[in-house]
Amino acid sequence: MIPNETKKKKLSSNMEDYLETIYILDQKRETVRIKDISALMDVKKSSVNNAINVLSERELVRHEKYGYVVLTLEGRQLSKAIKKRHDLLVRFLGGILGVDEQTAVEDACRMEHVISSVTNDRLRKFIEFVDTCPTGEKPEWLNSLTYYIEKGKRPKTCTKKIKRK
Amino acid sequence: MIPNETKKKKLSSNMEDYLETIYILDQKRETVRIKDISALMDVKKSSVNNAINVLSERELVRHEKYGYVVLTLEGRQLSKAIKKRHDLLVRFLGGILGVDEQTAVEDACRMEHVISSVTNDRLRKFIEFVDTCPTGEKPEWLNSLTYYIEKGKRPKTCTKKIKRK
DNA sequence: TCTCCATGTTAGAGTACTCTAACATGTTTG
DNA sequence: CAAACATGTTAGAGTACTCTAACATGGAGA
Numbered sequence A, B: 001m002i003p004n005e006t007k008k009k010k011l012s013s014n015m016e017d018y019l020e021t022i023y024i025l026d027q028k029r030e031t032v033r034i035k036d037i038s039a040l041m042d043v044k045k046s047s048v049n050n051a052i053n054v055l056s057e058r059e060l061v062r063h064e065k066y067g068y069v070v071l072t073l074e075g076r077q078l079s080k081a082i083k084k085r086h087d088l089l090v091r092f093l094g095g096i097l098g099v100d101e102q103t104a105v106e107d108a109c110r111m112e113h114v115i116s117s118v119t120n121d122r123l124r125k126f127i128e129f130v131d132t133c134p135t136g137e138k139p140e141w142l143n144s145l146t147y148y149i150e151k152g153k154r155p156k157t158c159t160k161k162i163k164r165k
Numbered sequence C: 001t002c003t004c005c006a007t008g009t010t011a012g013a014g015t016a017c018t019c020t021a022a023c024a025t026g027t028t029t030g
Numbered sequence D: 001c002a003a004a005c006a007t008g009t010t011a012g013a014g015t016a017c018t019c020t021a022a023c024a025t026g027g028a029g030a
Helices: A013-028 A035-040 A045-057 A073-096 A100-110 A118-132 A140-152 B013-028 B035-039 B045-057 B071-097 B101-111 B117-131 B140-151
Strands: A060-063 A069-071 B062-063 B069-071
Touching: A013 A045, A013 A069, A013 A073, A013 B069, A035 A045, A045 A060, A069 A073, A073 A100, A073 A118, A073 B117, A100 B117, A118 B101, A118 B140, A140 B117, B013 B035, B013 B045, B013 B069, B013 B071, B035 B045, B045 B117, B069 B071, B071 B101, B071 B117
Parallel strands: none
Antiparallel strands: A060 A069, B062 B069
16 A cells, blocks of 8 residues: 555644745735845745755645745635744743743744644643633743742642642 | 854754653663664654754763764753653643643644743743642532533632623 | 673765855846 | 736755765674
8 A cells, every 4th residue: 555645744843934935025015036045044035946846846835936825725724823822832932931922932832843733733722721711811830830930839828738749 | 243152053853853762772672773763753764863963962862883872961961851751741731731642642742842941941840730739639610610621611619700791 | 811792993975054266147328 | 918026946966964875993702
C-alpha cells in the first residue's frame, strides 16, 4: 500500500512564518505585496520570492508575476490556524505565566511552529477554564500564582494546612 | 565598538539536541560513542561525526579520533540546562495540561529549543507552585481544570456564583 | 599474528533556506 | 511620452544540516 498521496507534507517553520505574515497583512490592507512581507519579516525580497514560489506550488497562495499575493481558501484556513496558535500562546505566556509582552510574543513566534494539536487544544481549554471562572474575574489560585511568581512565596491566605513528610 | 567576541553564538536546535543526547548517555554509562548517539537520535554516524566536530570547536565536547566523546565542563553545564528545560516541559505538558506521555515528550523535545529563559523560569515557578500546594496534594483548581479538560465543563462545585453580563 | 567485523571518518551529493548583485518590469511624474 | 524610481525576479554563492557510499581504524578471536 502506498501511503495516501493527498496527505501533504507538513510546512516548515519558515514557510509557516511566511504564511502567517501574509495572513496578518491580508487582515489589515486590501492587497499584499512581496515588499510588505519583506519589510514585516525583515528578510530580502528575493527570499520572499523564493518562499512565495514554494507556497504557490502548495496551492496556499496565488501569485502572478509582478502582482499581488493572494491566499487560497486552504492557505487562509491554515494561516488562520497558525495565527490562532500564536495568539493563544501569547495569552498563556503573558496572561497566566506573567511573561512580559515582548518576550511572550517572541516565544510564541517560535513555539507556534512546534506544538502539537493536542497541546494546542489543552492550552486553549486551560485559558477557557480561566476565562470562564465563575466569579467572572481572575480566579483566586491565579492571583496566588502571580504572587508566588513575583515574591517567590505563597500569599498568607494560601499557606495554611501544610502537611508534608 | 566591536561587540564582545567572548559572547558565543547560540547553538542551533540541532546542536542542542546532540548535546542533550550526549548528556543523557553520559548519565547512564561510562563512555559515550558516536554509535550510541547515532542509535539514540536515529541519524547516521556521519551526521553525528559532523555534529561532534562542531561541538568540539565550541569546546563543548572533547573527542579524539576513534575515541570516546567526553563533555567539557561548559558542555556539561549547558547540556544539563537543556535537559532540565526538557523535563520541566514534560512535567508541565503531562502533569498540568494532561497531555499524553508520548506527545508531551515529543512536544518538549521541540519546545525546549525555543523557549526563553524568562518563560522557562515562569514555568518552573508554576510547577513549584503546584508542587508546594499547602494540602500536600493536587490543588482543587487543578482537579477542576482536569475535569474541564476531560468533560468540557466545570465540575458542579466550581460553577456557582456566575455573574457575567 | 592475522583476519574479520564493529565502529569511525571522509567525500560528495541533496535540501532548504539565507543573502548580494544584476537585471526586468511597471508606475509615476515632469 | 519618456525618464526615474519603486518593486519584483533571477542567478549564483553561502550555511547548516541531511544522507549514501567508500574507505580507515582498532580490537577480539581463530
